[in-house]
Amino acid sequence: MYYLIFVTMVANIIATVPRILVIESKNGVIFSMIAALFVGVIFTYFVILFFNKFSGLSFPEILKKHTSKWFYIPVIVYFGISWFLAGTITLITYVFLFTTFVSLETPLITTTLAFVIIVSFGMLMKSESVLFTLETVFVLLLPILIFLFVKIITDSNLEWNFVQVAMMNINITPSYRSFSAASYIFIGVVNIVIFNSFFKEKLKFGFKQISIISTVGAVVLFITYFIPIGFNGFEQIEHMNFPWVSTSDSVRMKYGVIERLVFIFIIIFLGISFLSLLVHWHVSLKLFESIFHFNKLKWKNKNLTSYFFVVLFGAVSIYLVTKIDEFELFKYSSYFYNIFPLFYFILFLSLFVAKRRAKI
Amino acid sequence: MKEVVEKMNNSEDILTIPLQLGDNYAFVLYLKTVVDGLKLQNIIIKPFFELKSTEFFSSYIQSLPDIAKMKTGDELLIQLTKGHVLIAIQEQFFLVDIKMITASTPQPALMEPTIYGPQLALSEAIETNLNMIRHRYLEPSLTIETVQLKDKSHQSIALIYDKKIVKQSVLDKIQKKIKEMNNPLIESSGDLQLFLNSTKFSLFPVLLLTERPDRITYNLANGKVVILMDGSPQAIVAPVVFYDFMVSMEDNYHSFWISIFTLILRYVGILTCILLPAMYVAVTSYTPDIFRVELALSVAGSRLGVPYPSFIEVLFMLLFMEFLIEASIRLPKAISATATTVGGLILGTAATEAALTSNIMIIIVSAVAITSFVIPISEMSFAIRICRYVLLAFTTLFGTVGLMLGFLGIIMFLTNKESFGEPFLKINWKSTKREKEV
Structure with a gap:
């Protein structure tokens, strides 16, 4: 459960979230981050509370049971599309980043294709196996991740003065855009819509859990926003496309086999964004599968509906990678974050309706 | 008895020995190549001449520890090929197990050697192996099930588990798999392991083959099922996880x-x-x-x-x-x-x-x-x-x-x-x- 939340949190460090935050840095980011922290934790709490009532059932199953057809089909389609897009944003961002920083000569399509092939296999796995993969890979990467952050924070080039300058802007009223971007990091919990069917026992969500999640959230937000500023300065940071990667590039390991920290950073985040992509697309696939079932698509007694969606996902993402450039990616993903509060609203609405109908 | 001999295609190693002492007579039928001649001499032929009547002899035979259940038809033939002896005393028939066991000595561990710990691996005879396992795992809840394969080798395989801690769902699955199996010839536990594997094209093993009795008892104690097959010095352990493959008994x-x-x-x-x-x-x-x-x-x-x-x-x-x-x-x-x-x-x-x-x-x-x-x-x-x-x-x-x-x-x-x-x-x-x- 934690993994779902944490992976999404950490994955957003390389995504567009820090860039949006940095660009908005003079428009009350700090305040909106604090607000997002509270809203995010409360949101997580309520989502888990709702799903605890229906333990062992996934979201589509709940909706199918308790609501009528005209209601649940659009909701699930909307969710599926949002989830697909969330995954695709991570994918495209990472592919751009990889091409920019590591191998300039490799065509975008090749990198994307490598992702799509492996993730396609992952999407078709059982949901249970996705969870196990998530756990295993995350546990493998965690020590390196912590090392990375410690290394960056303790680096002598980090100027805390800049951080203090940034802190001074605390009293400005938040902007909607920075708020939605900051709260996006808490979206991981929504993956429970599918994985809830594996949580047979009720998830405990008491004070301890809340404090863990809010602490980690706060730390992640803090790192996301302040560390790049500390390295690059409050004024200059706005001009960077990938504030975080540029930051990690400024750290050197004197005695390491790999001298530039940025490569470790990129390799670790390859794992993290892969996990995030895997989970998002898997959930999206399951959502689509729950409503669409093409009886005609059959080959050797196997229904090919899920394969169809997998191919579709891959094709769409490859198409998008070739069409979009970095500026557009940034623009679209910030739109995407902006409409996310609507997503919360719909989720709560549908859960509420289901709860009323089920009379629990 | 003639029927049996005919069914065996009059193979040269099939022997029918008439035993006669005065009015008492009996017949012994067996395959010479698989029966321990000395043992046969000692426990069946000698007593026949020492005991006074056929009644005494038949009750003696019935009290032998190696007596097996009487079988009919094809199963009887299979038992004969496995080293059983068919004894006919007037109208009564008995089957006695006088197998000649070759290769029953445990061999030193070749594949998984350790510095400390037991140095002997399993042998190629199932009886010796079961004996070794029983000796090492003295829980009364240890259960041994013997199944006969339906292929041409008719080897007997033994399912061993600790009834108290084994996972029932896993056990059921394995038993079902073994029952469903119909392959023409299974030669060793390596073979058997492949057939128990559910997918046709598999890369990673989902069953563990081991030759170490200490690994077997260790796995039994963890609630796993061990499968032994006659004639092969490896046991199959199921179910396994990835980590099992990384553990040496030395640890x-x-x-x-x-x-x-x-x-x-x-x-x-x-x-x-x-x-x-x-x-x-x-x-x-x-x-x-x-x-x-x-x-x-x-x-x-x-x-x-x-x-x-x-x-x-x-x-x-x-x-x-x-x-x-x-x-x-x-x-x-x-x-x-x-x-x-x-x-x-x-x-x-x-x-x-x-x-x-x-x-x-x-x-x-x-x-x-x-x-x-x-x-x-x-x-x-x-x-x-x-x-x-x-x-x-x-x-x-x-x-x-x-x-x-x-x-x-x-x-x-x-x-x-x-x-x-x-x-x-x-x-x-x-x-x-x-x-x-x-």
Whole structure:
């Protein structure tokens, strides 16, 4: 459960979230981050509370049971599309980043294709196996991740003065855009819509859990926003496309086999964004599968509906990678974050309706 | 009795001996090649002449410890071929098991040797093996089920488990699998393991073959099912998880830090074995700038004069190494030493001097060769060896991304596998010794 939340949190460090935050840095980011922290934790709490009532059932199953057809089909389609897009944003961002920083000569399509092939296999796995993969890979990467952050924070080039300058802007009223971007990091919990069917026992969500999640959230937000500023300065940071990667590039390991920290950073985040992509697309696939079932698509007694969606996902993402450039990616993903509060609203609405109908 | 002889196609080794003493007479029918002649003489033929009447003799036969249930038809024939003796006393028939057991002595452990711990492995006779296991695992809840295979070998196999702790769902699945099996010929437990495996094209083993009785009892104590097959010195353990393949029995006989150290060593070995060749391709052909400048230069420098891309170089060297390994397994012991020496010389010096490969490649190949033997269970090391090529292909196609993603893909593949309903790779938080338990 934690993994779902944490992976999404950490994955957003390389995504567009820090860039949006940095660009908005003079428009009350700090305040909106604090607000997002509270809203995010409360949101997580309520989502888990709702799903605890229906333990062992996934979201589509709940909706199918308790609501009528005209209601649940659009909701699930909307969710599926949002989830697909969330995954695709991570994918495209990472592919751009990889091409920019590591191998300039490799065509975008090749990198994307490598992702799509492996993730396609992952999407078709059982949901249970996705969870196990998530756990295993995350546990493998965690020590390196912590090392990375410690290394960056303790680096002598980090100027805390800049951080203090940034802190001074605390009293400005938040902007909607920075708020939605900051709260996006808490979206991981929504993956429970599918994985809830594996949580047979009720998830405990008491004070301890809340404090863990809010602490980690706060730390992640803090790192996301302040560390790049500390390295690059409050004024200059706005001009960077990938504030975080540029930051990690400024750290050197004197005695390491790999001298530039940025490569470790990129390799670790390859794992993290892969996990995030895997989970998002898997959930999206399951959502689509729950409503669409093409009886005609059959080959050797196997229904090919899920394969169809997998191919579709891959094709769409490859198409998008070739069409979009970095500026557009940034623009679209910030739109995407902006409409996310609507997503919360719909989720709560549908859960509420289901709860009323089920009379629990 | 004549019927039986005819059904056996009058094979030359089938014998019918009439026993007669005064009015008392009996017949003994058996296959000479599988029956212990001395034992037969001592426990059946001698008493016949010592006892006064056939009634005494028949009650004596009935009280023999080796008496078996009377069978009819084809089953009787199978029992005869297994070393049972058919005795006819007037109108009564008895079956007595007087098998001649060859190869019943336990052999020293060859595949999984340890420094401490028991040095003897299983033998090739199922009775001896069951005896060994019973001796080591003295719980009364230990259950042994004997099943006969339906194939041409008609070997008996034994399912062994501790009734108190075995997982019922797993046991049911295994029993069902064995019942459903209909293959023409199963020769050894290795064979049997393949048929118990549910998928046709499998790479990673989902059952563990072991020859060590201590590993068997260790697994029994953990609630697993052990399958023994007559005539093969390996037992099958099911269900298994990935970590089971990484544990050597030695780990239990060493102190804590030593076993942790060796365990870490093995995991590092497995990682090296999978990643190193692909990493070489990624670093030389795709992203030489990852390493610090000195290292990148020395790698590139040693590749000077190598006339083809790095992946061909890696493939070439790896293949030669595989040939060498395969040859030294197959060759008789006396010759295999020569093969390794010659091969080592060729791979080591001559290939570099001929500028076919770089020096660093030689180091990598030997590291990979050594690390692939670090894995205690040889089946897993074979699977890992194949994985290496998959990863190599993926890296060659997609570069550094391919290396990482391919590795993640292998992890995914493993987590998606299951062994009789138990997930193959997952982190088990509840137990402190997570590598060692189910």
